[in-house]
Amino acid sequence: MITLALSKGRILDEALPLLAAAGIELAEDPEKSRKLIIGTDRADVRIVLVRASDVPTYVQHGGADLGVVGKDTLLEHGGDGLYQPLDLRIAACRMSVAARADFDYANAVRQGSRIRVATKFTQIARDHFADKGVHVDLIKLYGSMELAPLTGLADAIVDLVASGNTLRANHLVEVESIMQISARLVVNKAALKLQREPIRRLIDALGAAVEGRDAGASCGTPLEARA
């Protein structure tokens, strides 16, 4: 049996078409069911539903053989015991620094001021500001980061940005992009040794599904617009 960990919401929504293209259909709709273990049309593959931030933990400790997880979550957790064979290019967004329009971030950086930064992504933020040589006081939050600069809790935030709608709705501006983010397939290293053939086949099928989807998406796009 191969166990794949997924989280409900955007990862599940965007992973399902890839799984289908790789020949795996879920036996029931996870958004409608309260079940946490969902079978598939393949007797040797099952899905476990966990919180997005728990996916690396499940895979690292063998609660699942594989998982789909955002690069942000993976960097925060650390990659110990995990093999990362595929960028699935789903749940795409970027990690950015944002602040109120009246906070002069560039000037604060230039002056060497200490900046108060609120974020759920403390590891990524710490590494980013250390690389830049910027002094920061990090304030750990678990959600609604956008509120922090509006209430005076922080000068800036480090958060995920996709359309930019959340920042705009809260009158914040993106002042620096840290990195592009997308979801990765992660595999338990020990499981890969023990079940090499079936797991390898699944990785290859998902890799082909990603390539097929992206080749299909670029068909019909004018050549000059293709990346």
Ligand SMILES: Nc1ncnc2c1ncn2[C@@H]1O[C@H](COP(=O)(O)OP(=O)(O)OP(=O)(O)O)[C@@H](O)[C@H]1O
């Ligand atoms: N607005 C967005 N657009 C596209 N991808 C996103 C967006 N926000 C987050 N993501 C990506 O999707 C992943 C899963 O996000 P999701 O909102 O489902 O879980 P979460 O709320 O961050 O996790 P948890 O429930 O464990 O706190 C994130 O880790 C990130 O990689």
Ligand SMILES: O=P(O)(O)OC[C@H]1O[C@H](OP(=O)(O)OP(=O)(O)O)[C@H](O)[C@@H]1O
């Ligand atoms: O640029 P946008 O398209 O507005 O997307 C960015 C928002 O998406 C994520 O939140 P999400 O919707 O996942 O809510 P959550 O963090 O509360 O789960 C992220 O934390 C931002 O708030």
